[in-house]
Amino acid sequence: MADPAFARSALNRRQFLGAATALLGLPLLAGTTLTACASDSDTDAVTWFEPEVRRSNGGTLSTQLRVAESDVALGGSRIRAVTYEGTYPGPTLDVRPGDRIEVALINDIDEPTNLHTHGWHVSPKQPSDDVLLAIEPGDTFDYAYDLPADHSAGTFWYHSHQHTLSDTQVFGGLFGALVVRGELDDLPGVADRPERLLMISQTQIIDGEMVPGDKSSNDLQQTLINGTYQPTTDIAPGEIQRWRIINASSLFLRLQLDGHRMNMLAVDGDALTSVTSHDIIEVIPGGRADVLIEGANTGTYQLRSLSWEEFGPYYSSMVPAPMPLMNLVSRGDTQQPASLPTTLLPFDDLRAATIDRRREFVFEELEPRGTGDMGHFMYYINGTTFDHHVVNETMILGDTEEWHFVNRTYEPHPVHIHVNDFQVVAINDEPVDQQHYRDTAMLPPFGSLTIRHRFEDFTGQFVMHCHILFHEDHGMMQLLEVVERPA
Numbered sequence: 001m002a003d004p005a006f007a008r009s010a011l012n013r014r015q016f017l018g019a020a021t022a023l024l025g026l027p028l029l030a031g032t033t034l035t036a037c038a039s040d041s042d043t044d045a046v047t048w049f050e051p052e053v054r055r056s057n058g059g060t061l062s063t064q065l066r067v068a069e070s071d072v073a074l075g076g077s078r079i080r081a082v083t084y085e086g087t088y089p090g091p092t093l094d095v096r097p098g099d100r101i102e103v104a105l106i107n108d109i110d111e112p113t114n115l116h117t118h119g120w121h122v123s124p125k126q127p128s129d130d131v132l133l134a135i136e137p138g139d140t141f142d143y144a145y146d147l148p149a150d151h152s153a154g155t156f157w158y159h160s161h162q163h164t165l166s167d168t169q170v171f172g173g174l175f176g177a178l179v180v181r182g183e184l185d186d187l188p189g190v191a192d193r194p195e196r197l198l199m200i201s202q203t204q205i206i207d208g209e210m211v212p213g214d215k216s217s218n219d220l221q222q223t224l225i226n227g228t229y230q231p232t233t234d235i236a237p238g239e240i241q242r243w244r245i246i247n248a249s250s251l252f253l254r255l256q257l258d259g260h261r262m263n264m265l266a267v268d269g270d271a272l273t274s275v276t277s278h279d280i281i282e283v284i285p286g287g288r289a290d291v292l293i294e295g296a297n298t299g300t301y302q303l304r305s306l307s308w309e310e311f312g313p314y315y316s317s318m319v320p321a322p323m324p325l326m327n328l329v330s331r332g333d334t335q336q337p338a339s340l341p342t343t344l345l346p347f348d349d350l351r352a353a354t355i356d357r358r359r360e361f362v363f364e365e366l367e368p369r370g371t372g373d374m375g376h377f378m379y380y381i382n383g384t385t386f387d388h389h390v391v392n393e394t395m396i397l398g399d400t401e402e403w404h405f406v407n408r409t410y411e412p413h414p415v416h417i418h419v420n421d422f423q424v425v426a427i428n429d430e431p432v433d434q435q436h437y438r439d440t441a442m443l444p445p446f447g448s449l450t451i452r453h454r455f456e457d458f459t460g461q462f463v464m465h466c467h468i469l470f471h472e473d474h475g476m477m478q479l480l481e482v483v484e485r486p487a
């Protein structure tokens, strides 16, 4: 058993209740109406839900996302929740590079909200991905995103980014998937594979009501896939499916699927140079993975998230015990074996780049536990908390920089940077060989993370923050600005 002093941590972004339950990994049953959809004897039941898909047509997608409280299908019940368009998750927006995406965000709740297109390389200026905007109650804002013609293809997501309310709003249901179809999808072995969307989130339901994010307790939360608790989906033996996995929760997931390898195509919507095969994949808060799954022999297999116990005490509380997430039933006629792709897409390795500037960011936090007041929890980058009036760092368009993040806390933080993706080049000052970009990476406890990125195409102000949204809401975010190169 881990030292409880360390176990009060990443999961513990809300009120810390019932630590013993979390540590023992007891089933999450208290006061809930959620039920598992498949038992061992009933795995033929396919209980699979994916949200409505809205596709672009002729280079345009014009749609609305209405933010309102309604009864939504959640975990097998009807639950009051604030969502987009009355579904949990919201509709999937399915687009192509070069598209123009217009979204009327209608705010029909009694607090401000806004919209962030997580992972998209688009302008951070309004009416595009400006997360400093606050759309007030009763107002509608017409967002418009011009996705570059060379935008990477893969899996992204959208969610509320209203500072101080992000955690509550996203936890409550304000999120949905973004799919970009492009070059990666046309490759032999990737094209035309049947798809599954796995959007992973957390919720807490007591007596048929959702507990607001700031009042809920981590150890009483359920982990859902597309709003369903432990759903079941199917595959045929030998069939190759593409799974789009999105971590909309604050859990650091280590996913393992019984009897199957996970063949990785892309991380955070950025293609790998070649397919890599894994027994376990890590998908951190905010992160995504695109994988190919080849159906095993007839039977029922479990997807679960593993504990981090083996990584040491600072990780022990992230997922306290192996957590079942869904069942995969392999059934039907065996399909003709198809080959998995090997080579994917080329990649501009920034380890070879000339570095224009280096910067350092120190992550610290103050969690005065036992005070009973989460309002005292503060999270810092370079000694300050977020202030939208203050630009913390200014970069020059076209420059390539190396950033070194230092973690002076006992828990990991998922570092997310808007607009431009980055390459991880070292972890704990040891070089790593990651031949792809990403938009979110783990800063290890009492460790460091080194990344390289280039500021391309867009000037303007945007943010870098911890994607444990409770930490972001309580300060762990910086305002960045890219400017034209001075004459």
Ligand SMILES: [Cu+2]
Pocket (backbone or CB within 6 Å): 379, 412, 413, 414, 466, 467, 468, 471, 472, 476
């Ligand atoms: Cu954090």
